[in-house]
Amino acid sequence: MACAAFLSADIQANTTEEAVHGLAQGCYSIQSPENGNYLKKFHKGGAVDNGLSYRFESISADDAARFFMKPTSFF
Structure with missing residues (x-):
């Protein structure tokens, strides 16, 4: 399975709900900020x-x- 989306520190959600639901169905790699x-x-x-x-x-x-x-x- 190939994933094309990567989490970026430059992306910000407008609401808490957007922040949580925006990650759903996404494919991510984790990059160290250090x-x-x-x-x-x-x-x-x-x-x-x-x-x-x-x-x-x-x-x-x-x-x-x-x-x-x-x-x-x-819920």
Whole structure:
């Protein structure tokens, strides 16, 4: 699955509701504000979480882990 949308610090919502609902159905990569590195999924081995983990690395946004936000309701 390819994701084209990336979360940007330059995007701001007008309301709290827009901020929450605007993320739904979006696909995002996480970039560190400290050094610009992207979060990458890697296999570290072991039994916990099937040996998968995440770490920030100096990689392109295309190679970063992707997170798809699904809407839900807690009402």
